[in-house]
Amino acid sequence: xxxxxxxxxxxxxxxxxxxxxxxxxxxxxxxxxxxxxxxxxxxxxxxxxxxxxxxxxxxxxxxxxxxxxxxxxxxxxxxxxxxxxxxxxxxxxxxxxxxxxxxxxxxxxxxxxxxxxxxxxxxxxxxxxxxxxxxxxxxxxxxxxxxxxxxxxxxxxxxxxxxxxxxxxxxxxxxxxxxxxxxxxxxxxxxxxxxxxxxxxxxxxxxxxxxxxxxxxxxxxxxxxxxxxxxxxxxxxxxxxxxxxxxxxxxxxxxxxxxxxxxxxxxxxxxxxxxxxxxxxxxxxxxxxxxxxxxxxxxxxxxxxxxxxxxxxxxxxxxxxxxxxxxxxxxxxxxxxxxxxxxxxxxxxxxxxxxxxxxxxxxxxxx
Amino acid sequence: xxxxxxxxxxxxxxxxxxxxxxxxxxxxxxxxxxxxxxxxxxxxxxxxxxxxxxxxxxxxxxxxxxxxxxxxxxxxxxxxxxxxxxxxxxxxxxxxxxxxxxxxxxxxxxxxxxxxxxxxxxxxxxxxxxxxxxxxxxxxxxxxxxxxxxxxxxxxxxxxxxxxxxxxxxxxxxxxxxxxxxxxxxxxxxxxxxxxxxxxxxxxxxxxxxxxxxxxxxxxxxxxxxxxxxxxxxxxxxxxxxxxxxxxxxxxxxxxxxxxxxxxxxxxxxxxxxxxxxxxxxxxxxxxxxxxxxxxxxxxxxxxxxxxxxxxxxxxxxxxxxxxxxxxxxxxxxxxxxxxxxxxxxxxxxxxxxxxxxxxxxxxxxxxxxxxxxxxxxxxxxxxxxxxxxxxxxxxxxxxxxxxxxxxxxxxxxxxxxxxxxxxxxxxxxx
Numbered sequence: 001x002x003x004x005x006x007x008x009x010x011x012x013x014x015x016x017x018x019x020x021x022x023x024x025x026x027x028x029x030x031x032x033x034x035x036x037x038x039x040x041x042x043x044x045x046x047x048x049x050x051x052x053x054x055x056x057x058x059x060x061x062x063x064x065x066x067x068x069x070x071x072x073x074x075x076x077x078x079x080x081x082x083x084x085x086x087x088x089x090x091x092x093x094x095x096x097x098x099x100x101x102x103x104x105x106x107x108x109x110x111x112x113x114x115x116x117x118x119x120x121x122x123x124x125x126x127x128x129x130x131x132x133x134x135x136x137x138x139x140x141x142x143x144x145x146x147x148x149x150x151x152x153x154x155x156x157x158x159x160x161x162x163x164x165x166x167x168x169x170x171x172x173x174x175x176x177x178x179x180x181x182x183x184x185x186x187x188x189x190x191x192x193x194x195x196x197x198x199x200x201x202x203x204x205x206x207x208x209x210x211x212x213x214x215x216x217x218x219x220x221x222x223x224x225x226x227x228x229x230x231x232x233x234x235x236x237x238x239x240x241x242x243x244x245x246x247x248x249x250x251x252x253x254x255x256x257x258x259x260x261x262x263x264x265x266x267x268x269x270x271x272x273x274x275x276x277x278x279x280x281x282x283x284x285x286x287x288x289x290x291x292x293x294x295x296x297x298x299x300x301x302x303x304x305x306x307x308x309x310x311x312x313x314x315x316x317x318x319x320x321x322x323x324x325x326x327x328x329x330x331x332x333x334x335x336x337x338x339x340x341x342x343x344x345x346x347x348x349x350x351x352x353x354x355x356x357x358x359x360x361x362x363x364x365x366x367x
Numbered sequence: 368x369x370x371x372x373x374x375x376x377x378x379x380x381x382x383x384x385x386x387x388x389x390x391x392x393x394x395x396x397x398x399x400x401x402x403x404x405x406x407x408x409x410x411x412x413x414x415x416x417x418x419x420x421x422x423x424x425x426x427x428x429x430x431x432x433x434x435x436x437x438x439x440x441x442x443x444x445x446x447x448x449x450x451x452x453x454x455x456x457x458x459x460x461x462x463x464x465x466x467x468x469x470x471x472x473x474x475x476x477x478x479x480x481x482x483x484x485x486x487x488x489x490x491x492x493x494x495x496x497x498x499x500x501x502x503x504x505x506x507x508x509x510x511x512x513x514x515x516x517x518x519x520x521x522x523x524x525x526x527x528x529x530x531x532x533x534x535x536x537x538x539x540x541x542x543x544x545x546x547x548x549x550x551x552x553x554x555x556x557x558x559x560x561x562x563x564x565x566x567x568x569x570x571x572x573x574x575x576x577x578x579x580x581x582x583x584x585x586x587x588x589x590x591x592x593x594x595x596x597x598x599x600x601x602x603x604x605x606x607x608x609x610x611x612x613x614x615x616x617x618x619x620x621x622x623x624x625x626x627x628x629x630x631x632x633x634x635x636x637x638x639x640x641x642x643x644x645x646x647x648x649x650x651x652x653x654x655x656x657x658x659x660x661x662x663x664x665x666x667x668x669x670x671x672x673x674x675x676x677x678x679x680x681x682x683x684x685x686x687x688x689x690x691x692x693x694x695x696x697x698x699x700x701x702x703x704x705x706x707x708x709x710x711x712x713x714x715x716x717x718x719x720x721x722x723x724x725x726x727x728x729x730x731x732x733x734x735x736x737x738x739x740x741x742x743x744x745x746x747x748x749x750x751x752x753x754x755x756x757x758x759x760x761x762x763x764x765x766x767x768x769x770x771x772x773x774x775x776x777x778x779x780x781x782x783x784x785x786x787x788x789x790x791x792x793x794x795x796x797x798x
Contacts, residue, residue, distance in 0.1 A: 034622060035620070035622020056624050057625075059627060059668055060672060097575075144510070144514075145511060154574060171652050247655075247724075247727075249725035249727050249728070252722075256723075
């Protein structure tokens, strides 16, 4: 009956309306050696042309180039929903002859975004915090190798606690189906062996229908995704036009699930897990960073918070929130200490002088 | 199934034989001069008009165990003494003495006086070389997983690479570059070839690949050193075993952008020491347009950096060679696909790769350039590869070593000087 109906079942609609008005922002990082089809894949995923004015340098120029971080933003609208997508690129990764520590700029970048968010969060005006944290990192693995290379392992180890990693095999049209399966298995084994934590898809609820569960299981089985990207439309002899690559021996279709896992990746990244990626970034990775940052700031003796479990807001408020980053605060304290000491010295000097003048005065009085 | 056509090697040698007839005490290397051109043209004509090879004989290819004793050298291979080191004469104090060669004969039209039978020497030579067999040493360099072993197996239609032996393919990437040489004897049409495949696992696979080409350069120089030692021996073997690297296939990763800095560094250091043939590996990831763009960019980069791959422009002898090699150079680096599996296509069994969107045929020129590479390396330029290695790269090394030793041959020679050790740093080559 109507008097039983309160009406808060409409809450999700209100939320939906609000978030649609606000829009979403999502930061995606792509990393991997050059020439694995990263830019083409991004263009294919989001049906844009982000890399139009890109100039590829020659090999001799790449000899001395260091890794740079480039950000490209685009606003995509679909069905009334606006997404502000930022793609972070890492040109120069794995290029040079000596790639030791070439991942450090990337790690630094991710941490800087966390720092920025931490500062904004602790600041006074929290109305319009820009979330520039990296929500997801698509790491491209070469299909020509035999699994993860030493450089891949080093990079993944450096960033796996700081960003959601989704491993992807680029240019998957180099592989026959058996080779793809063998490579995927090899990569999965290597990831387990090296204890690298990639993004774990949440298990679907038990009340979902069988079809969805099957799809979900399929998707989990096909990690790392073997993808092919293309922005060209080919007309394959009378059939309807498809996006793909035309070879002399046949045409690869990007959106054909038998040819590659592009559809799976797109569905997962955009359609079903976009929000989850943001949540995991915020609740797990960012909190982990924040805890370790604050713990090093607080006096020693504070509780150990290095566990990666979910932290609740209440426990964190016991530690004083920093107003400034660590180094600046310490500097200020030291400066203030010095000032105090100087003032004390001056005071003592003045006191001594006064005493001296007093005794002199007494002496002159008695004379 | 196609043929390797090793039988064509004696024909390539025939050309050299014709020079002996035509030139007298002229100086200059054996493979230079217009006499060479004329001789080659004659050889080609002779090939065209000669009766077709007996097809009734089955073209066998078998893997024989390595023959223990070296066969005696055929007379042809004594010929290098006839040359003077024209290019190196400024470094070597005195040229080697010329053997007794008959004066340039007055050209008698033999038809007038009856058939003499001089031209049967070609056949005699061919028989000798077929009995002796050939040495060929090919090195493959490139990152792991680019299909080096598969390609070599496909080239020689036999399981000759490291992949075929009992090596476990799941082995860890070695921490430094290793050099692994595996030898096989292949036979076809009565011609035996002792093929050695030199693999370089670990190249370019580490995080820090500085100087990873050094072990390779050292190996190549060591082979030159071995040959040099044998050559300067007082009592030397009739046929010096030739372990020098005749050809180095360098595998470029098909990124579609440009060469990687490591590729440039390797080729810069080694193009003056060994014949480098760059190939684009796993070319089935590129469409036709991407392939031609990539090849153009690679060629331009190599040119800009002064890297000469085989066939080098500076060693083209005459116009005919130049046009032939120009055509080859324009289509290099060859974009290849290798495979050791067969599939059924249009009723034929072909080597290829089967994907859900089609079957890539390795020997189909519309699909990839493997057939061009095979013809180039085996059917037309095999002998030339060996000759350039011997006449140019080896001579450069030798000249440098003699120079270091004060113009004296190394070893227990005239003054009892002992051979200095192989230099740890590679010899800078003379320009």
